[in-house]
Amino acid sequence: MKKIIKNGTIATAADTYQADILIENEIITMIGKDLSAEGAEIIDAKGAYIFPGGIDPHTHLDMPFGGTTTKDDYETGTIAAAYGGTTTVIDFCLTEKGAPLKKSIETWHEKASEKAAIDYSFHLMISEINDKVLAELPSIIENEGISSFKVFMAYKNVFQADDATLYRTLLQAKELGALVMVHAENGDVIDYLTKQALAEGHTDPIYHALTRPPELEGEATGRAAKLTEMANSQLYVVHVTCEDAVEKITEARNKGVDIWGETCPQYLVLDQTYLEKPNFEGSKYVWSPPLREKRNQEVLWNALKTGQLQTIGSDQCSFDFKGQKDLGREDFTKIPNGGPTIEDRMSILFSEGVKKERITLNQFVDITSTRAAKLFGLFPKKGTIAVGSDADIVIFDQKVERTISADTHHMAVDYNAFEGMKITGEPVSVLSRGQFVIREKQFVGEAGKGQFLKRAKYNTSLESGSEQKLPV
Numbered sequence: 527m528k529k530i531i532k533n534g535t536i537a538t539a540a541d542t543y544q545a546d547i548l549i550e551n552e553i554i555t556m557i558g559k560d561l562s563a564e565g566a567e568i569i570d571a572k573g574a575y576i577f578p579g580g581i582d583p584h585t586h587l588d589m590p591f592g593g594t595t596t597k598d599d600y601e602t603g604t605i606a607a608a609y610g611g612t613t614t615v616i617d618f619c620l621t622e623k624g625a626p627l628k629k630s631i632e633t634w635h636e637k638a639s640e641k642a643a644i645d646y647s648f649h650l651m652i653s654e655i656n657d658k659v660l661a662e663l664p665s666i667i668e669n670e671g672i673s674s675f676k677v678f679m680a681y682k683n684v685f686q687a688d689d690a691t692l693y694r695t696l697l698q699a700k701e702l703g704a705l706v707m708v709h710a711e712n713g714d715v716i717d718y719l720t721k722q723a724l725a726e727g728h729t730d731p732i733y734h735a736l737t738r739p740p741e742l743e744g745e746a747t748g749r750a751a752k753l754t755e756m757a758n759s760q761l762y763v764v765h766v767t768c769e770d771a772v773e774k775i776t777e778a779r780n781k782g783v784d785i786w787g788e789t790c791p792q793y794l795v796l797d798q799t800y801l802e803k804p805n806f807e808g809s810k811y812v813w814s815p816p817l818r819e820k821r822n823q824e825v826l827w828n829a830l831k832t833g834q835l836q837t838i839g840s841d842q843c844s845f846d847f848k849g850q851k852d853l854g855r856e857d858f859t860k861i862p863n864g865g866p867t868i869e870d871r872m873s874i875l876f877s878e879g880v881k882k883e884r885i886t887l888n889q890f891v892d893i894t895s896t897r898a899a900k901l902f903g904l905f906p907k908k909g910t911i912a913v914g915s916d917a918d919i920v921i922f923d924q925k926v927e928r929t930i931s932a933d934t935h936h937m938a939v940d941y942n943a944f945e946g947m948k949i950t951g952e953p954v955s956v957l958s959r960g961q962f963v964i965r966e967k968q969f970v971g972e973a974g975k976g977q978f979l980k981r982a983k984y985n986t987s988l989e990s991g992s993e994q995k996l997p998v
C-alpha cells in the first residue's frame with residue numbers, strides 16, 4: 527500500500543515547494559525529490575497544488591433545529607465535504623439540559639459512525655453548569671477526546687446560555703485544557719426586536735437581518751472577550767460577520783487576551799440584499815448571525831489577511847428550500863437558520879482569496895486547515911504535509927474555471943447558496959489517510975470509513991510547532 531504523488535507543488539502554511547510525497551498505508555513517510563519505492567502507485571500531479579486536507583471546524587450534520595432536521599447528514603455532508611477538499615469535520619454535538627453529556631455524545635457517535643466518509647470529531651455544547659456537568663467534564667476531555675465546548679449567547683429559549691454559564695465554562699476550560707467557542711449575538715435583545723417586528727406585521731425574510739443588527743454581534747463578542755479576560759481563559763468566536771465583532775476581537779487580542787475568530791464563506795461573498803430576493807427566495811440566505819451590508823466583506827478579508835481572524839468554518843447547516851425553509855413563509859422567525867456551504871468552503875476561499883490576492887497561498891492553507899488543527903488539538907496528525915502526518919491530501923487544479931450550482935453539487939439539499947458564482951480552482955483528487963476518497967472528481971470512498979478523532983487538550987504553545995499529545 528504505497529503511493530507516490532509526483533510533480534505537484536506542495537503548499538503548507540509555511541512553504542511552497544516542489545517535491546514528491548511517499549505515502550505508506552495511512553501516513554506520509556517521505557518528502558523529497560525523485561522519490562521511488564518498489565510497488566508504489568505513481569500519481570502524477572503535474573501543474574497541481576498539493577494541500578493538506580481541509581479541516582472544517584464548524585458543521586451541523588443531521589442536527590435537529592428550527593422544528594426540522596438538517597438535510598445533509600454525515601453521509602451526504604462528508605461526501606460533499608470531500609469533493610470540496612475537506613478531509614476532517616468537527617461537528618457540533620447538541621446537549622440537553624438535565625441529561626448526561628455522555629448520552630449526547632453517544633447520540634452523535636450513532637449519527638456519524640456508519641456514515642462518515644472522512645474523519646470527524648465533535649465540539650460539545652454546554653448550556654448549563656451544575657455539579658453533574660462539572661463531574662463529567664474532565665472525562666469528556668481525557669477519555670472522549672473532546673477538548674472544545676460551545677456556548678450559545680443567542681437563540682433564546684432554545685440553546686441560549688446565560689452569562690454566568692459562559693463564565694463558568696471559561697473557568698472550567700482554563701482548568702481542564704479546553705477551548706470555549708461562542709455564538710456571539712445578544713439573544714435577549716434579538717428576542718425583543720423580533721417580537722416587536724412581528725407585532726408590527728413584518729414577516730418577510732429581510733426582517734431576520736433587521737432584527738439581528740451587527741451592534742448586537744459586536745456587543746456579545748465584546749462581552750465574551752471581557753469574560754475570557756476575567757477568567758484568564760481562551761475563546762474562539764464562531765461565524766464572525768462584521769466590523770463590530772472584528773473590532774472587539776482585535777481590541778482583546780491587542781490586550782493579550784487568548785481569543786480567536788472564525789468567519790464563513792457566505793459572509794465573505796454574500797450580503798444582506800440577498801434576503802430581499804422575491805418569492806421567498808430570501809429565506810435561502812437566512813443565517814444567524816445574518817448576512818451583513820456589503821462593506822463588511824472587505825473588513826473580514828482584511829482581518830483574515832492580518833491575522834485578526836484565523837479560520838474559516840462552513841457553518842454547514844442545510845435545509846431544503848421546499849419543505850424546510852418553507853416553514854417560515856408566514857413568519858421569518860420560523861425559517862430554519864442555516865445553509866449549505868460545506869462543499870464550496872475551500873474553493874471560494876481559494877478563488878476569491880488567493881486568486882484575487884486578498885490572502886497568500888500559505889495563508890489559505892493556514893486558514894482552511896493548519897490553524898484549526900492547532901487550535902482543536904489535531905496537529906500535526908492533521909493540518910499539514912509532513913513526514914509522520916496522516917496522508918490527508920488534496921490535489922488541486924488551480925486553473926480550472928467552473929460555476930457553482932445545485933445541479934452539480936453533491937450536497938443533498940435542493941439549492942446552492944452560491945448558485946451561479948464563477949470560481950477558479952477545484953480539487954481533482956482527495957486522499958484521506960492515504961486512500962482516495964475523490965479520484966479525478968469522482969467519489970471513490972465509502973460511507974463509514976471516516977474515523978472519530980480524539981483530540982488533544984488546548985495548547986497555546988503550538989505556534990512553536992510542538993507536537994500535541996492525543997488521548998489514546
Ligand code: URP
Nearest residue numbers: 709813814841843863864
Ligand atoms: O444560521 C446558522 N448559523 N445556523 C446554524 C446554527 C448556528 O448558529 O451556528
Ligand code: ZN
Nearest residue numbers: 709765814815
Ligand atoms: Zn451559531
Ligand code: ZN
Nearest residue numbers: 584586841843
Ligand atoms: Zn453553526
